[in-house]
Amino acid sequence: MSVRILALVGSLRAGSHNRQLAEAAVKLAPEGAEVVLYEGLAEIPFYNEDIDVEGSVPAAAAALRAAAGEADGFLLFSPEYNGTIPAVLKNAIDWLSRPFGAGAFTGKPVAVVGTAYGQYGGVWAQDEARKAVGIAGGTVLEDVKLSIPGSLERFASTHPVDDAEVAEQLTEVIARVHGHAGEAVAA
Template identity: 80%
Template sequence: MAVRILGLVGSLRAGSHNRQLAEAAAKHAPEGVELAVYEGLAEVPFYNEDLDVEGSVPEAAARLREAAGAADALLLFSPEYNGTMPAVLKNAIDWLSRPYGAGAVSGKPVVVVGTAFGQYGGVWAQDEARKAVGIAGGTVLEDVKLSIPNSIGRFSETHPADDAEVVEQVTEVLRKLAAAVEPSAA
C-alpha cells in the first residue's frame, strides 16, 4: 500500500509557483508514494472556536480535517507573504490543530517546502509554518527542507515539473517524508 501524503498549498493564485511545485511533486512522486494536492483551502472559514462545535463544524473545514486524517503525512508548500506564511496556510494549520491534542495533524510527519521571488526562497515563511504546525501537533522533519529562490525568473518559462534539479529535489523530499511514516501505515 502506498504512503499517502496530503499537500497543502499556501497560495490561492491559479498560476502560483508553489502550486506548480506541488504539481511537480505529485507528478514525480517516487514509487510507493501518492501525493494528493488538496483543493478547497479558499473555502475554509477563518478559524473561530465558536464555529468549531461537534456536529456543526463548517463543511469545508470538516473536509480538510477528513483529508488530513486519511493521510499518512503532510507536505506544506509555502510562499512568503510579507516575511511570513500566508494566512490561508496558517488557517489550515489552525483547523487541523483541533480538537486540542487530537487534531488531524497530531503525530503525523510534516515537511514544509516552497519557492518565492526573493533570494532565499521563502525561508522565513517556511520556518514560521514549521513552528506553527509543530505546535499544532505535527512531527516536523526539521532536517528536510527545500527553498527555491527567484521563482519568477526560474519558473517564467519552465514549469517546475520540467526542471530536472527541482524534480530531483522534490522527489528526495517525498522519499524522506515517506520514510518517516510508521511502517504500519505504509
C-alpha cells in the first residue's frame, strides 16, 4: 500500500530554503510513501466565501482541493514572516478547510516543519500553522516537529538533502507522517 503525502510550502521564492527542505522530503521518502510537492499556491485567490460556490470555484483552488483529496497525509513547510505564518500557507489552509466539517484535512495526519534565519527556526509560525490546520480538521502530529534555525548560514552552500543531520531528522518526520497516514488508510 502506497501512502501519498502532499507537501505545501509557505514560501513562493524559487530559492526558498523551505522549498529546498520540501524537495529534500521528496527525495527522502521511504519505500511505500510518495511525497508530492504541490505547485501552484501563488495562483490561488484569497479565500472568499462569495467565490467558493459549487460549480464556480476558481480553477487554482479546485486543483489544490483535488490534490489534497488524493493525499493520505500532509507535510507543511513554514518559514516565519513577521513572527507568524505566511499568508500563502494560511490561504491554502483556508481553502482546504471547506466545506466546513468535511474539508480535505479532515481526519488526515499533518506535520508542520520548517526553517528560518532566526535562532528558533520559525517555531512561532509553525505553531500557528498547527493551530490553523487543527481547527481546519487535520490530525496534527503535535510531537512531530522540526525547526531548523540559521537557514541563511546553514544552507548558504548546502542543500538540506546534503546536510546529514537535517536529512536524518526530516526522514524521521516523513516516516512518522507515513506511519500515521498508513494507519488511517488501513482503518
